[in-house]
Amino acid sequence: MTDATEDRPWLDLELEDDFDEELEQEIDDARIPAELRALLGKRQKATIDRGVYFRELLRLQSELVKLQDWVSHKGLKLVVLFEGRDSAGKGGVIKRITQRVNPRSCRVVALPAPNDREKTQWYFQRYVPHLPAAGEIVLFDRSWYNRAGVERVMGFASEQQVEEFFRDVPEFERMLVRSGVVLVKYWFSITDEEQQFRFLMRIHDPIKQWKLSPMDLQSRVRWEQYTKAKEAMFERTNIPEAPWTIVEGNDKKLARLNCIAHLLSVIPYGEVPHEPVVLPERVFNPDYERATLPRELYVPDVYGPKAR
Template sequence: MSQQVPGEPERPWLELELEDDFDEELEQEVDDARIPPALRELLARRQKSTIARSLYFSELLRLQSELVKLQDWVQHRKLKLVVLFEGRDSAGKGGVIKRITQRVNPRTCRVVALPAPSDRERTQWYFQRYVPHLPAAGEMVLFDRSWYNRAGVERVMGFAGEQQVEEFFRDVPAFERMLVRSGIILVKYWFSITDEEQQLRFLMRIHDPIKQWKLSPMDLQSRVRWEQYTKAKEEMFERTNIPEAPWHIVEGNDKKRARLNCIAHLLSKVPYEEVPHEPVTLPERVFNPDYERRTLPIELYVPERY
């Protein structure tokens, strides 16, 4: 964390906060410095982000402060917010979710990323395993992939038959209308990237040991079946884009712009106001003259290597 250097003039808190954010972002985006030589030519042809870093960080911080206000409003008004994040593999869903949750209270803003269904879950009503994760009053739930798995990966990879897919398309509008009637605010995002950008991001993961865990056999098959996924996506939009819960497409090739655009749009979907809070004052510590702090054994402390 950045600290004020003795002897230097005092800098504004916003500047220090942005510096901390920049350091954190730098930790997460050191790709360019670790690019294998085999990928540098491909990377050179990649369209660079056209948004200035200073603008990106200042806007990200501003939007995140608005997300805190939104969360306060959701809690204050006992609202229930569900946000679905769908899209092709490596389209940037996780990056946006990370920045949405970065500064809000994790107790009332949860991320749901379910694994493949168990044998028991495969025998249940399809939507059943998602229902327990829906929010109670005052909560926000972000689904990193959702029930739309059936319209995408399950359909394309053959995990669901055409009859099951057809039943899903028939049921999902009624299911989502039921959620909305119950008072849930439902927002659906699809993250879109080009064939070339996905190829580069996959190659980055293949050649980067830190990111190889992100690749699965399903991800690799999504490259082979790009056109099948495209057709599945188009039918999904056609049959599930309902007035009560429309789809919103986020252009994801430029990660930074996608993050800012998605967060700004999400804020616009829930009319909120700043919730007044009682001023917080730090109470004085109570000193007990008879208390003597014990000296703890040195072996209990983590070694100071840095």
């Protein structure tokens, strides 16, 4: 039997390989453990055609590359905060934003719980070193708003500390904006039922169990407390200089497309002029002989034609 790829144009294969990364994630999203199939009928079905989703995602991702180029060219500083309910889809959107951009100037910050030393610092101090320099984009996968959410609900911060946070955070964010930072804040919202389903997915799927922490389980118990904390956070921190934008997250695909489209609309960007790239000719040295390396240095060919 011959390999089906042997007779296909190399450009088609290259493009297919480029798309496969998203396809792999799509397959992962579709894996439903048998224990949960009975609940599928209660879930809202996808509201966008799969083909349309892929086309729009790739189009938006190409625009993100242009946006990053513009940010670098103009020396802008972009900070995007991703907050919301556990399992609301923040990670999936961040993954799609970073999937095709240059990681050298677009990075994700996901800080662990503060250590003993950090607990004695000014609250915002641990976040400041991660803010962008000119030409950079920083995506915070959770941010200083931990104090208004998990720390408040779980009792890790006193009411006095929470009140100080609410007094300080508007001025802190105004300072960032005055310094030239473009600050975008997203809240990902899902229903109680959808969060329950996604948590059960994580419980029954070994590949996803690492996503489920004891704190996540407590968020189910304290759903109403988190709701009250979210409402207070919006009321106290939705300022004109840095307003909140809510992303409806029940439909993952729509949430990804809508969030990326909104992010692209925040900063007017254009094409950056570049000199044409020309591949130089390879220099050949007639006296050079490539050394033959020992076979044991190579990764075993488990799946290639030599393994057949």
